Amino acid sequence: MAGVAVSTTINGDAVEYLCQPDETLLEVLRDRLGLTGAKEGCGTGDCGACSVIVDGRLVCSCLVLGAEAEGRKVETIEGMAHGDQLHPLQQKFLEHAALQCGICTPGFLIAAKDLLAKNPSPTEEEIRFGLAGNLCRCTGYDKIVRAVQDAANVMKGA
Amino acid sequence: MNFDPRFSGRQFASVGTRPIRPDGVDKVTGRARYGADFNMAGQLVGRVLRSPHAHAVIKKIDTSKAEKLAGVKAVITAKDLPDLTDGDAAMYDILDNCMARKKALYDGHAVAAVAAIDARIARQALKLIEVEYEVLPHVTDVDEAAHHHAPLINDQVFTEGLEEKPAKPSNVTKRTQFGHGDVHAGFAKADFIVERSYKTEQTHQGYIEPHACVASVNPDGTADLWVCTQGHFVYRQHCAQLLGMEASKLRVTSSEIGGGFGGKTHVWAEPVALALSRKAGRPVKLVMTRDEVFRASGPTSATSIDVKIGARKDGTITAAEATLRYSCGPYAGSWAEIGAMTAFACYKLENVKTVGYEVLVNRPKTAAYRAPSAPMAAFAVESAVDELAHELGMDAVDFRIKNAAQEGTRASYGPVYGPIGIGPTLEAVKHHPHMKAPLKANQGRGMACGFWFNFGGQTCTDLNIGMDGSVSLAVGTVDVGGSRASLSLVAAEELGIDYSHVKAIVADTSSLGYNDMTDGSRGTFSSSMATISAARNAIKILRERAAQMWDIPVEDVTWEKGHAVAKGEKYGNLSPLSLKDIAAKSGTTGGPIAGHSELVADGAGVSFATHICDVEVDPETGSTRVIRYTVVQDAGKAVHPTYVEGQYQGGAAQGIGWALNEEYIYGKDGRLQNAGFLDYRIPVCSDLPMIDTQILEIPNPNHPYGVRGVGETSIVPPLAAIANAVSNAVGVRMTHIPMSPPRILAALDAEREG
Amino acid sequence: MVEVTLWGSLSAVAGGKARHDIEAKDIRELFRKLAEQYPGIEPWIDRGIAVAIDGTIYRDTWSKELPKDAEIFLLPRLAGG
Numbered sequence: 001m002a003g004v005a006v007s008t009t010i011n012g013d014a015v016e017y018l019c020q021p022d023e024t025l026l027e028v029l030r031d032r033l034g035l036t037g038a039k040e041g042c043g044t045g046d047c048g049a050c051s052v053i054v055d056g057r058l059v060c061s062c063l064v065l066g067a068e069a070e071g072r073k074v075e076t077i078e079g080m081a082h083g084d085q086l087h088p089l090q091q092k093f094l095e096h097a098a099l100q101c102g103i104c105t106p107g108f109l110i111a112a113k114d115l116l117a118k119n120p121s122p123t124e125e126e127i128r129f130g131l132a133g134n135l136c137r138c139t140g141y142d143k144i145v146r147a148v149q150d151a152a153n154v155m156k157g158a
Numbered sequence: 159m160n161f162d163p164r165f166s167g168r169q170f171a172s173v174g175t176r177p178i179r180p181d182g183v184d185k186v187t188g189r190a191r192y193g194a195d196f197n198m199a200g201q202l203v204g205r206v207l208r209s210p211h212a213h214a215v216i217k218k219i220d221t222s223k224a225e226k227l228a229g230v231k232a233v234i235t236a237k238d239l240p241d242l243t244d245g246d247a248a249m250y251d252i253l254d255n256c257m258a259r260k261k262a263l264y265d266g267h268a269v270a271a272v273a274a275i276d277a278r279i280a281r282q283a284l285k286l287i288e289v290e291y292e293v294l295p296h297v298t299d300v301d302e303a304a305h306h307h308a309p310l311i312n313d314q315v316f317t318e319g320l321e322e323k324p325a326k327p328s329n330v331t332k333r334t335q336f337g338h339g340d341v342h343a344g345f346a347k348a349d350f351i352v353e354r355s356y357k358t359e360q361t362h363q364g365y366i367e368p369h370a371c372v373a374s375v376n377p378d379g380t381a382d383l384w385v386c387t388q389g390h391f392v393y394r395q396h397c398a399q400l401l402g403m404e405a406s407k408l409r410v411t412s413s414e415i416g417g418g419f420g421g422k423t424h425v426w427a428e429p430v431a432l433a434l435s436r437k438a439g440r441p442v443k444l445v446m447t448r449d450e451v452f453r454a455s456g457p458t459s460a461t462s463i464d465v466k467i468g469a470r471k472d473g474t475i476t477a478a479e480a481t482l483r484y485s486c487g488p489y490a491g492s493w494a495e496i497g498a499m500t501a502f503a504c505y506k507l508e509n510v511k512t513v514g515y516e517v518l519v520n521r522p523k524t525a526a527y528r529a530p531s532a533p534m535a536a537f538a539v540e541s542a543v544d545e546l547a548h549e550l551g552m553d554a555v556d557f558r559i560k561n562a563a564q565e566g567t568r569a570s571y572g573p574v575y576g577p578i579g580i581g582p583t584l585e586a587v588k589h590h591p592h593m594k595a596p597l598k599a600n601q602g603r604g605m606a607c608g609f610w611f612n613f614g615g616q617t618c619t620d621l622n623i624g625m626d627g628s629v630s631l632a633v634g635t636v637d638v639g640g641s642r643a644s645l646s647l648v649a650a651e652e653l654g655i656d657y658s659h660v661k662a663i664v665a666d667t668s669s670l671g672y673n674d675m676t677d678g679s680r681g682t683f684s685s686s687m688a689t690i691s692a693a694r695n696a697i698k699i700l701r702e703r704a705a706q707m708w709d710i711p712v713e714d715v716t717w718e719k720g721h722a723v724a725k726g727e728k729y730g731n732l733s734p735l736s737l738k739d740i741a742a743k744s745g746t747t748g749g750p751i752a753g754h755s756e757l758v759a760d761g762a763g764v765s766f767a768t769h770i771c772d773v774e775v776d777p778e779t780g781s782t783r784v785i786r787y788t789v790v791q792d793a794g795k796a797v798h799p800t801y802v803e804g805q806y807q808g809g810a811a812q813g814i815g816w817a818l819n820e821e822y823i824y825g826k827d828g829r830l831q832n833a834g835f836l837d838y839r840i841p842v843c844s845d846l847p848m849i850d851t852q853i854l855e856i857p858n859p860n861h862p863y864g865v866r867g868v869g870e871t872s873i874v875p876p877l878a879a880i881a882n883a884v885s886n887a888v889g890v891r892m893t894h895i896p897m898s899p900p901r902i903l904a905a906l907d908a909e910r911e912g
Numbered sequence: 913m914v915e916v917t918l919w920g921s922l923s924a925v926a927g928g929k930a931r932h933d934i935e936a937k938d939i940r941e942l943f944r945k946l947a948e949q950y951p952g953i954e955p956w957i958d959r960g961i962a963v964a965i966d967g968t969i970y971r972d973t974w975s976k977e978l979p980k981d982a983e984i985f986l987l988p989r990l991a992g993g
Contacts, residue, residue: 020278036195037188039416041366042448046835049366077188090186094178097800100639100808102185103192103367103416125844132844135835137364137417138639139804140811141843248959319921321928334988335920363993420993495921496990513920528993572917572985573964613992615971678992760970860968870993 008069011079019066026050028066029076037077037106041135048134051107052076058114077106080113089113089151098147100138107134112148120156124149161691161757165857165864172650173863176800177657179643190414193370193386194445201372202231202273204434204444205280206427207287208454209262209269212296212520212828213309216262216289219270223286229279232438233287235270239433242402251489253400255523256429262291263311263488264520265829266453273434273442296520296828300485301462303329303519311488311518329518331490336498336571337511344477344509348468352546356538358877358895359821360460360485363527364840367416368451373431374441380407385428388418388636389675394667396425401432411666412636420526421456423677452833457822458527459484459493463538473552473560477509478502482535486516487523496531501539502570503609504580504766506563510570520828526677528809529610529870533816533877537895540606540878545891554605555588579792579856580607580766586852587768592788601774601785602887608767608874612867613678614759617685618671621649621692621753625745627738629653631689632665634673635681639869640801647797648686652693654720655737671756679867682797684759690862696753703747704735761860762867767791769810769875773883777906780899782818782884788850794858794866806872807849813876815841821896916942916984925952939963940974942984960989
């Protein structure tokens, strides 16, 4: 099969790659570009571990084709911190121990970032429904919700 | 080595604080490398062909077409994994589970595998492998499988543990019995008796990271394996044995692990990846899909349990009896045995008897799942205990307090307890504000207790002190939920330095002595014991070096708060030397300073928890919501309390999923119907409330800091606590887990129809 | 002399008897004497047995001493999650 040439922007950088027409954006990120922060937990859009933001929209990168990234802006976990300055969500996840094994963490951080961008002052219920597309098997979500609440407060004050 | 593991009741400086974990930044930036995040030059993609049949003889496998496909570098079947297990039945089962030899024993059983230059070609190659099956009758239900007329899964299995050797083979591999006293006499003294049967369905550990590894076998016979596992030393032994290698020539590096919960305690695809790499002469990466994870890894037992408990009017239990049937998948296991040991462990019983039956079924090989076998037994027993309390007209908590085991009680599984926490957790629950909070219509409150053994085991650590005085701690127990933070705290505590100067890593199998895997809640218990021992050995050397620097006898040097102190009036002018001072001079006082430890961590304290749960049941739909949840558990000593809370919350959440929704659903054809997260739905954020925790600290006398394991016990009470809450909400006793909406509606309908 | 109780499956290979009085100073001697009396126990010992000594559960470290008149329970070595 002939590859598809794609020009896109990932975490602010111009990126070009060739991919197969049936290759997912997740496969491109992980296997072609070495961006392994997005994880494959299911490959069917059920777990959210592969969450990325495409043109301001939260998506499961396992359900997006690599070819669809043409001309778009993709944000992944690798671009969340600014230099050596962690994003407030990253910092609060650490402080609240909102991760145990950590495999779901990149997806949760991306989903939480998207949530707070759209709703800077979410209620607990809004956080819980906003993050319902991301599975965590370790924490019971308690500390994740608290970390997002705390980060929201910090970000509002900033 | 004279290591004294006894509890000393010291004051803590570091232990009990809540610093940020050392591996945290990697995990929030996406840099942490899990099983599938590692790659090697020239790596191939491995894929596994799996049986679509629940039970079938493999008549013939033709791989010739697949081998001819361009880009395919190796195709293997069971022939490429010859039996080297030398009569080790458990290893033979693991081998057969990795690659079916004569029969496919469940839907999803591996029958062949390929390695190709990319995933697409590997998938195409699988379709070109022709397998001729002779489909056999199958059985997936635990009760049906135990019947004498059920299809036989293995005609070489004759039930063990019977007084007379059975004449016919059976799917029941073993009968076990525990208890003491005379239950018949005990029931004769009872004024009230509750007797019921319960069922629980099979669940999966549900770790978010599928099994993944990269295997690289070199032409000289050495090999590397990068893998997500709970025990890389165990994986090394398994793989070396199954592939006929010397263990020391196989270096296994454990990646970050994206959840295991018992599901990553023995090998699945790793020997297959190594065999593919050996045949292809190139590294092979093998990652399971989610569908494969459900169909061919995990799960826990499905169970069928009968319980009978009798009590006098005053609330004293006079006798307790349980018969427990646990599914093992198609291979012998000891799952009912553990259920039989744990079932009544919370109680002081004069007369108790439990009998376990291990049952083969055409389902995936049962694997440990967090306090394996205990949650189901606790569901049955704690449901019956609650029902008996109601019949007696006693408060459910008071009834349990009256009968709770305590120090000196003979456990239902045999030994006599030392200091234990069941009584204190019950007292804490009795006085918890949660118990007094008002409930609304359709809401109910339940509570239940749980027990788990906790393990110790073989453990080895290295503690190296750098010239700048910072400390590298190498441990061999895989960090499944923050143990590197806990162990760094322990090293800092024992050495008397700040946590920030310690960095813990998980060493690979070639860098450290053998360690048992992280299971049985042993990670922090065992490795902290070995870390304390290693630190004490390092302190001995630090004292010697300080003595050299001062030119005084080592006997006059003590170690206090991170400093060598010269004892005696004649040394009045010697100011203490810090660890940093001593490390800086190590090059001239004898070289590197290190402490090593190898030990068998014994005396892991048993652990108890009591949970409280409020639910709201929608009588129209049968849907149940958990609206409030409280965990009270004994930690012995919480080394890093935030991660202890995390273990309590995580176990409770898994228990909630199990209680209300999760189950393996098999069709009549013996195929798994819900092998994905959409249809096997684990709790999501919006399903759960905050989960409150209360940590009790009843020191374990067999650990210097009093630590007990904390990881598993929290999954034991939820099934029963929620069942009791649902029963209290709707007035119908629920006896089948999960209590999914259809089961609750059916129970309500049955109640209405009388 | 120590009093040893075998769990269900193990007593089945020890003549159906659960309780045994044995003169043994450590776990090695205990195992040796049990195996001499009941050869069927040997494969179980090889597979690994947990030894509860006066209520505390130990693994099968041979040199572990058995206090005089100790109460010993032999239990299956378990799997954990």
